[in-house]
Amino acid sequence: MPLQMYKLRSSKFVHGVLAAAFAVMLACPLTASAEDDDGANGETPAELLIDGTDALHDHADDSARRLFEKLIALFPASSEAARARIALTALDNGDDDDERAAIRADEAERTLEYRHAFLINAGDRVFFAENSSKIGGRARSIIEAQARWLKARPGLTVTVIGRSDDGGDRRAAEMLSRERAEVVRERLIAAGLDPSRIQIRPVGNDDRVALCSSPLCQAQNRNAEVFINDLRDQEQRRLSAEKRHTGGAKTSMAPAAESSLSDQIPQ
Numbered sequence: 001m002p003l004q005m006y007k008l009r010s011s012k013f014v015h016g017v018l019a020a021a022f023a024v025m026l027a028c029p030l031t032a033s034a035e036d037d038d039g040a041n042g043e044t045p046a047e048l049l050i051d052g053t054d055a056l057h058d059h060a061d062d063s064a065r066r067l068f069e070k071l072i073a074l075f076p077a078s079s080e081a082a083r084a085r086i087a088l089t090a091l092d093n094g095d096d097d098d099e100r101a102a103i104r105a106d107e108a109e110r111t112l113e114y115r116h117a118f119l120i121n122a123g124d125r126v127f128f129a130e131n132s133s134k135i136g137g138r139a140r141s142i143i144e145a146q147a148r149w150l151k152a153r154p155g156l157t158v159t160v161i162g163r164s165d166d167g168g169d170r171r172a173a174e175m176l177s178r179e180r181a182e183v184v185r186e187r188l189i190a191a192g193l194d195p196s197r198i199q200i201r202p203v204g205n206d207d208r209v210a211l212c213s214s215p216l217c218q219a220q221n222r223n224a225e226v227f228i229n230d231l232r233d234q235e236q237r238r239l240s241a242e243k244r245h246t247g248g249a250k251t252s253m254a255p256a257a258e259s260s261l262s263d264q265i266p267q
Contacts, residue, residue: 045079045080046080048067048070048071048074048080048084049068049083051067052067052068052084052087053087061091064087064091065091068085069088072084072085072088107230107231110231111230111231114156114231115228118150121145122145122149123142123145124225124226125142125223125224125225125226126138126139126142126143126184127219127220127222130219130222131176133176133179133182134183135183135187140187143187143191144191146188147188147193150188150193151193154197156228157198157199157228157229158198158226158227159200159201159226159229160181160182160185160198160199160226161200161224161225162177162178162180162181162200162202163177163180163203163208163224164176173205174203176204177202177204180202180222180223180224181200181224182200209223
């Protein structure tokens with residue numbers, strides 16, 4: 001076979017293979033990684049699942065069904081879609097009450113898993129000297145570790161609970177606990193955490209970890225705890241915080257690849 005004829009046939013064969021491969025690529029459905037993008041209205045799988053779950057809790061079964069079906073259609077390979085299929089099956093079988101209970105139980109269990117993982121991997125609280133809200137070196141290291149852990153899980157929101165057991169009257173205790181909660185919140189924000197994800201709750205000396213009278217024991221109550229909010233409340237807390245920070249305008253959520261809690265295993 002002449003060399004030029006061989007090269008021509010080889011070139012046609014290569015072009016044919018490339019064309020066939022390109023056609024297959026066009027015909028294939030989007031992969032799971034592509035499905036992590038927002039939907040047509042900027043909705044994420046996590047948002048659709050939360051909205052559908054809310055409708056289910058409110059006994060708005062038709063709305064819940066539409067939201068779950070939309071989630072499955074837009075993000076069929078996501079873990080949220082798998083949960084939506086379970087919910088739809090329960091609705092079809094008339095087991096919606098059982099499904100509501102199962103969803104609540106699942107959210108409660110995963111909340112506890114996140115809190116435990118946070119405690120083990122970052123530490124959930126820092127301590128203060130008597131009558132002080134100043135952050136020491138060890139406390140700074142703990143807060144930075146907390147921020148890193150939370151930034152890796154952007155769908156979670158937290159409440160910083162400030163406590164005190166430093167003597168004085170009730171009002172002084174409440175003010176000191178507020179200062180402690182605020183200084184931890186400010187440090188978390190400085191470490192890169194979104195302010196809309198952090199609330200504070202000063203409790204003064206009303207929520208003591210240890211009930212005792214010795215100075216060493218009372219020191220356990222001079223702390224600020226970073227408390228992971230219930231998964232059931234995450235979206236509501238986030239939107240409420242965003243409205244406060246943006247003057248009432250809703251801002252876009254984090255991408256689904258980051259905000260989807262059900263894809264993340266606490267560790």
